[in-house]
Amino acid sequence: MNLRAPKGTRDVLPDEATMRRKLESIFADICARYGFGEIRTPTFEHTELFERGVGGSSDIVRKEMYTFLDKGGRSITLRPEGTAAVARTFVEQGMSSWASPVKLWYNLNMFRYERMQKGRFREHTQFGCEIFGSESPQADAELIGLLDTFFKELGIKETQLQINSIGCPVCRVDYEKALRDYFRPHLDEMCVDCVERFEKNPLRMLDCKVTKCQEIAVDAPAPLDALCEDCKKHFNAVTTYLEALEIPYCLNLRLVRGLDYYTRTVFEFVSHNVGTQGSICGGGRYDGLIAELGGGDVPGVGFALGVERLLLELQAQGLLPETDVPPLLYIASFDSTAAEALKLAQSLIRQGFSIATDVVGRSLRAQMKAADRLGVTYIVVLGDLELEKGIVDVRRLSDGEEKSCALTELGAFLKAAESAD
């Protein structure tokens, strides 16, 4: 077999598909209860959207995008993340004239050209939420509250919320200057990446993983101290609301996040169960994004949650959703009764029951084995004898107990059996 799924992609088989469907349904339900509407954007966009929206200094834009020229010569990129695309829709569809704030959620697959690792794929799925049109810390808190609700409904316990504020463009300018002043004397001791970050985005020098750089960064000016009065007030209000919602959080002054559009609040839910990167969910405020994309001065805040990482987390905590249950009843038949068996199965299925029947033309013995392997609860043999009398014996496979039942009463029998469980 030479043909394989492309590197970094996965096949989702029935058991996992069922689990994912349940997660999707829980998330959709919670979003609806919080007043969010679903949005589905195109799988690909003009490359320029991500270059401007996500930002040229981010790794996503620099080296992880699936970009190609289409037959019309347009530069197209498979979406590497959701926020820029949803923001584009906001502008294009004139959502600034909708009742404000506009609250949207999505469930979309994302594409990033990366090396494979635990919890990391070239195609992966994100659940996400965005609130456009509110500058208030109440919006930040509501989003984190929504996530907290989601995790609680799934039973997740071990994740930790980390939060930080990286300030607004105004205090960022002062802060970046302060950082450069601090790091400049140490530059020759730091890694090549940090030297590059010094020019482009000195904030990210704070969370460099190189030991030497970390040692130097320890005494760097802290982001929270550098915030302007408005940003300080905003951040304090966010944490106050989190306390009111009884959501535990952990200040992480090193938390910066690599997408260029973030302002003020940034946060992540982390866990040790999803590989060393640890992040299940990340988000923050992006007050300048809509303007950057040609819309008005509309603030925004949002998050994205990695579904594959969520599944890893649920598995580690023994919380995976149930997979499909086997059919309730297997109808065994013979050549002479195959038509009647199909008819009976269809009738019961149309009444709402889950029914299996032979579609291979197997011997009765093989059908019994097949039914057993499927894990069905009951089995009936529909032969000429049974058809003649209009009565079948319903056998319960768990203990072999048999009960006679008129063919016309089979639906009622199954209904009673179902409700008895």
Added chain:
RNA sequence: GUGGAAUUAGCUCAGUUGGUCAGAGUGCCAGGUUGUGGCCCUGGAGGUCGUGGGUUCAAGUCCCAUAUUCCACCCCA
């Protein structure tokens, strides 16, 4: 983009210093029981040993390249 490990049947894996090494378990199909599941017994299908080169009388086995997967770095969900 950098570094490390791995790849043999659908799945989990044996396979010694190159020489009956194409294997086991499990799963699948059938039969034993021509109209009755599980346990048991028997048989069957399924692999160009990731791919391509090289060394050799002889290569899952040694060498090189490459692909894929896993792990870590970077970064992100």
